[in-house]
Structures are given as C-alpha cells and as structure tokens.
Amino acid sequence: MRQAVMHDNENILEVENLKTWFYTETGVAKSVNGISFAVPAGKTVALVGESGCGKSVTSLSIMRLLQEPAGRIVDGTIRFNRPSGPVDLVSASEEEMEQVRGGEIAMIFQEPMTSLNPVFTVGNQIDEMIGLHNPMMTKTEIREQTVRMLKLVGIPRAEGIYKSYPHELSGGMRQRVMIAMAISCNPELIIADEPTTALDVTIQAQILELMKELKDRIGAGILLITHDLGVVAEMADEVIVMYAGRIVEKGTVMEVLLTPKHPYTKGLIKSKPAIGTVKDTLYSIPGTVVSPAEMPDYCAFYNRCGQCAKECRSGIPDLEPFGDTHFAACYRIEGGNKAEAVTGESGRD
C-alpha cells in the first residue's frame, strides 16, 4: 500500500495531472491528458463535456476499471482519502482496489437497462455487494439491509422487488436499484456516470430528485458525470468542464454557469434551450471535436472557436485563475495573464 498525503484534508478525492491513454492500432488516443481536480467531502462536483471528451475515462481511471492493456494510466496521482488513511489509487494494489471499489467508492452507470446482470435477482445482486464488504454480517442481516436500501430509494413493495429479475423492472426502477446498490455500503464517494441520460424526461426528474435527497442524507462526495447542464444546475456545487481530454474551465456552479469564461463553456450554455425564448433552431457549436489520436499541440478547441487568434496556435493554454475558485484555459479571455502577454500579435475578435 502506498501512502499518500492529501493536499487538503477537506477533500475526499484529489486527482492530479492524470493522463490516461489508449494504445490502439491507429495510434495513441490521449483520452485524458493531464487533468487535476478535487472532490471535497460531501460535495457534488460535476464533470461536464460532450461525448468522447474523457469524462467516463476519468471515472474508470479512478476505479481502475480501464480496458487493459489498451487503456493505461500513464501519469498522475489519484489521492483518495480512505477511512484508514489516504492512498494513491494509481499505485494501489489490486487487493486494495477491491476493498475500495463498491465499499468506499461506488459507481452508478449510465445504462440501467444493461448494467444489472440479467440472470440474478435484484436482491441477490445487492446482497452480493453488501456481503462482500461486510463479511461479518449474517445472511438475514444482509437481506434486511438490502430491503432497507430499496425502500430508501423509493421502491414500493421492496420485498417483492427483491425477488425480481432486472428485466421485470422499468428503466427508472433499475436505476433506483443501481443507486440503492451504490449507497448500500456507505461509500465515501459516489461516481455517477450520466445517471439520468438513458431515462425518460419525467423519470430523469424523479431520479434527480432522489439523488438530491440522498446526497444530503448520506453525506458522500459525488462526482457527477454529465453533459446536461440542467442536471449540473440542480445538483452540483462545483463544475469542471472538459474538452478533448483536458479541463478547460472549472469553478463553482454560479461562476461557471453565470459567468462562463471559456468560449467552449459559453457555447455549451448557449446551446441549451431556455424557457421563455422562442428559437427556430438551437445554437450548436460549429465543427466537430478533434480525434483523440490527432490531438494538436495547441488549443484543441481552435478549429471550432469563434474567438480564435494566431496566439491560440502557440501552445496549449494553462488553467488561469479568474478569482479564488474560478479557472479557465484560454488565451483570449480578458484579464487572463497569458492573453495579455501575447496580445501583441492580435487576432480577429
């Protein structure tokens, strides 16, 4: 076990300079390329970005569940504050990871329809997890705990559902089961990877409501991965915006949603439908994301950015502070250090 020291003891998770690359036949895909962030204990941090930006890879890296050997963490540390002391998950042994997974970091996946094993009953699958992390508990105790969890997530007739197979439940019910499973061992951190994406809109609202309610009750830190800014506004305390494997902006919800700095964040917010306004077509950011295998050595948003300038091709912008908690990585922001330094060669605005 490699001990680690948390930079801030208030944090449950600290990711520093994480690089997760995929070695494929067509080249190296730098899916996550040097990201750093922290999840404070009991707080909800949203990781936002479009498909393929590295959100899910980040979560799988934390859980160390990447498809090896193609996907590898090539650099960085993931400090997790275990109850028994902080550890670096990147270098932790597989045995240690098995204790952490499920017991201390639980995960809720995007696809409730396929994330439960079809041949085991729902109760059986939650029992398995509780039994695994609580070897002292008897069968009846485990069963009672499972039923209690099912009730907690608002499942009616929990005893009946306990004996049901996943295919007998609706998508919303299954996601409730996944949530019940995730919280069943009182984890310190919950990673929710697009927990509402695959659900109907009405069910989405219910699941969000449930998660908000549980969030306060169980006091676990939540890393919420989503591309839905509505969900972010509802749930999150802090927001991290990712683009092409890097963090382009981070800050509190208020900062990022109300005063976005990065052109990409602005585009994301602009492309969200707003109540009370009538538009023919929704705004969309022009162009497509660069392929992770052909990542440029300058700002990856360059080809889609409306504010790009010559200087944007000079190198990859660093995250610059715009206040105590607000950071963005762009050369073109007023007041950004580098922007000022390079504005000599001015661009189009």
Added chain:
Amino acid sequence: MRQYIIRRVLISIGVLFGVSILLYALVRSMPGDYIQTTFAGNPNVTEAMIQNLRKLYGLDTGIVEGYFQWLGKALRGDLGISFVYGRPVTEVITDKMWVSFFLALPAFILQLLLAVPMGITSASKQYSKSDYAVTVFAMVGISLPSFFFAALLQRIFSMGLGWLPLQGMTTAREDYTGIRHILDMAVHYILPVTVLTVTGMGSFMRYTRTNMLEVLQADYIRTARAKGLKKKTVIYRHGFRNTLIPLVTMVGGMLPGLFSGAIITEGIFAIDGLGYTSLQALKQGDIPFIMGFNIFLAVLTLLGTLLADITYGLVDPRVKLS
C-alpha cells in the same frame, strides 16, 4: 410449462411424420435394393426367384403403398425385421446403442470438462499466450481427420509403445467377468474416446470463447467489477452464468450424437456400435433398419431440442416458456 411441453410434443409428432415420409421416399429411391445387391452376379438366381424374393421382403410395392405398410406397423411399435441382421430392428438398435453410448458419453463429458474451462480462460485472457495456445489446439482438433488421428494414436500407443490395445472392445482369448471385464473394456476405449474428444472439442471450445468474449464486454460485468468483486469471481459467477445460456442449446443438440455412433472411429477401432452397424445396413439397402435407425435419431433430435428449450428457461430468467 406443462402446456408448453404438451404442445411441443404434439408438434414433434407432426414433424416425425414428415421426417418418416421423406426418409422412406429417399430410401426407396436409392438405386440397387437389398435383393439386387445381395444376389447380383449370382448365376444360380433366376429372375423369377428375384421377383419372389422382392415380394418376400416387401420390395415389390410402390413407394406410397410401402410407406403406409411400414407406417401401419411402426405405429404398433413394430419396426420390422432387419434384412442384414435378420433380427427385429428395435432389438438390433437397443443392442448396439449402448456400445456407442458408452463410447460417446465419456468423450462428451471430457469435451465439456475440457472445452468449457479452456474457452473461458482463452476469452478472459484474450490475445495472451494461453489464448493462442488454446486456439491452435482447437483448430488442430477441428481440422484433424479422425481416421488420421486414430491411426496416429494406434501407431504410437499400440504398435510403438504397446501400452494400449490396437482395436476391439475386449481382449479376444480372455474371458473376463465382473470388474476385470469392465477394466478391460475401459482400456480398449481409451484411444477411441481420445479421438472423439480431441476432434470434437475444438468447435465447442471456440463457441465457449466467442460467447464468453461477448459476455465479458457487457455492462453488468463492469458493474460487478465496480462492486469490488475479484476478477475471477466476476468471470466465473457473473460471466459464466450468462455464457451458459447459449451453451445449453448446443449441448441439447448433441443428445442424438450420444447414441448415433461414430461411423469412422468405430470402424477403425472395430467397435461394434451403432455407427458401424448402420453403415453396413446403409450399404446393403436394409430398409427397415435405415428407417428405424433414422426415426430413432429424429426422436432423439426432437427430444434434444425440447430439453434444450426447457433448460434454456431454467438458466435464463428472461425466457418464459408458454
């Protein structure tokens, strides 16, 4: 469930009628009937005698008439008397069936015991050395003709090393009884069982591997890992239970193979089973035997699929039989 089985059995009976019609038409259309093949070239047998013999063996009727005669008897449980063996067909089949069965059963069990774990290992360690090793072994098994492999084994273990008997089911000249008899037979069965196992398990192993690979990609496997389960537990508990579903269908389809006999292997090792027996019957146009034997296989096939479907419902909770 009961309703389902009853319905399936009724459908099976209909299928059996179809099968028997087709079989009879085909068998009767084969050139050279039993009388012709037996007495051709014998100058002492006149044309009149042949006509008489045809009548005696019931070969003078048309196909339709002959079929209904056969059917009428078959429905009363009488499959007729084998031309070649001169005994009731049912008696010949039940006699030889067990010889083939006790040759096929150990091979079948060995195939399952070896192929399934090998398939799982090679899937869970895809593209590793053990995966390649297993795959090569499977390919060799599939490609190896049984007569060649059998001859090879005989050459090495019987002629060369002298460890095992060359062929036959028991040692001639000895008249063992009880346990010694069984042991003697077991020794004689080692080589043929090996041939059947090695040549048969390849496809089984590949099938397991393919299915396991698919299952291991599933989201619920990732969920199981995220719960903190060990990789082994995930593979054998969560993965294997799902791989079992398609495997069951395949195993059900193998039921007739347990009784039908292995023509080539039985021939090479001079094992007096159904494979060898039916080959003789087929060559000489033994209509009652061919009919009886094939209907027997058809019944087994239908039973096998029914059994597979029922077990399918047991291993996969999503399948409701109704």
